[in-house]
Amino acid sequence: MHQPTIIDIARQLGISKSTVSRALTAHPNVNEKTRQRVLELAEKLDYQRNQLAISLLTNQTRTIGIMVPEFISFFFPKVIIGAQEELAKAGYNVVICHSNESYEIEVTNARSLFASRVDGLIVSHTKETRNFDHFRTFTRKSIPVVFFNRVWESDEVSKVVVDDYTGAYQAVEHLVQTGRRRIAHLSGPDSLPNSRSRQNGYLDALRHYEVPVDPSLIISYDLTLEKANIYVNHLLSLPEPPDALFTINDPTAIEAIQVIKARGLRIPQDVAVVGFSDDPISALIEPGLTTVAQPVDEIGRQAAACLLAQLQATNPVAEVQTVVLPTRLIVRGSS
Template sequence: MQQHLPTIVDIAQQLGISKSTVSRALTGHPNVNSKTRQRVLDLAEQLDYQRNQLAISLLTSQTRTIGIIVPEFLSFFFPKVIIGAQEVLAEAGYNVVICHSNESYETEVTNARALMASRVDGLLVSHTKDTRNFDHFRIFQRKGIPVVFFNRVCEDMSVSKVTVDDYEGAFRAVEHLIQTGRRRIAHLAGPDSLPNSRHRLNGYRDALRHYQIPEEAELVISYDLTLEKANIYVNHLLNLPQPPDALFAVNDPTAIEALKVIKGRGLRIPDDIAIVGFSNDPASALVEPGLTTVAQPVSEIGQQSARLLLRQLAAEAAAEPETVILPTELIVRSSTVG
């Protein structure tokens, strides 16, 4: 037999007060006597009363729920961003629904539609590497639901964005390699569809140009960020008639895969080839040799994204989009300095 769920009527009857008083007490209305409010809350807890969030959202036009869409959970990056965002949103009284697109554009569209149907109040999103059509996010804009992009951002949408200074981080990474005597520096770049990949590639190119080192087309390879392809391309670079003496990788998983391949071929790191990654994945300090990398303030990316979203939700009129660019830091370890 299905158990009867306690209602506002049950609480009102047991306490001998009106339903409206119970309702106001449960929602923190200031016109309720503090002793009455406490009696209501104590009985609600005793009865395991659950508020009907759907009914409340229909009355207030708010669900107090934020959607977050991320492309993958394989690296530490996105879970840590989510934790940072969730801390800020929870403090402001919001719940979070997390969707994982698994680097699939079709899944991302499905996720966006599901969050729209769930009447989320706002959306935080980092899109897939294959996303080129952003109409499923523009629907949120048209309906007045604020959207904030982080890490992987849509440059064609007038919405708030949070990124790191990918260009500066890449420039400093390659500059470090040059200053340690490297001249034939390869770059495994991310897909051209991702702005952060393009910014890191531009930082690589400008560092070479600044130090008057010619860029060699055979040393730059853009790929789909899968470790299988990283393995193939690292071997390809090592098989060149003049292999590189250094490698700047678009992210730490790529750099760590390169480290494994290079060590497997009996080469010495950094004597034969130096390696720099990007993101400061926890594994970068655990591999041998330790990986030099560009650290990102990952938790702060999530926190700043949530704060931008909350500011837009609090604004009485449509708020002007804001772009936050956070600094990076070069972490030097044994993969570049013996």
């Protein structure tokens, strides 16, 4: 009933477990005949090596933990796939945790990944995360951590981000150049660096083109669709409503489009909409959503590359780096 072990093989063949171990691991110091006998019996007994025992001994699991706040929208799954492809090539396995945007679940997940001794971590944190001690647990033991999208601004970790500032700047520039003057911005929580960068891009574009900044048109919210709905309705009810809307992400923009349509307003004639991320839905809805595209699977691949660089380095701390990837404005019918 129990799993066969190398000791079972050794006993049945009348040899020592060390010899079996070497035969099974392509070690040179073993007679070819012995190796054949071991391999045959292993096959016959359906022997499967116990990775737990090896990991305990070598103190490396060849497993990378990936932590994301959610994976319903296309963004995080796509990043994960990119990272996984790259890591698999290097012989690493991947375990995925999602926190459902809950700080507490994130902390629990981090603890659990630490206890199971992952060799490294790729993270995008929750919107609630303000305290990063649960990641410091890793860096303190020299376990490399790479952040992407939502990043911990610490020099203990590598980061992969897109050029949020320029992406936002170009989006707003496009709106100004197509004649918009009252451009509202649905922004994320100020605690998220990418949210701040996008907001700065928005502000600088307005200033550069000498469009007056109206604080009542800038709304930071919690990224839930319910709140998005409420705030878009609020904006459209203003005495001087906006003639354009630039949102922190595509799901928000898509929700906005539903609200605008429901109010009988035309897109883009009455209100133009621009999102951020190029969610596949953007191309399918009517009108198509103008959006700032980011190289999603490249983000995952770069994050994996950063991590592998640190894992393979003799001095991992020296390999800490920040990668900034370009964005690209895709103009569709909504603007």
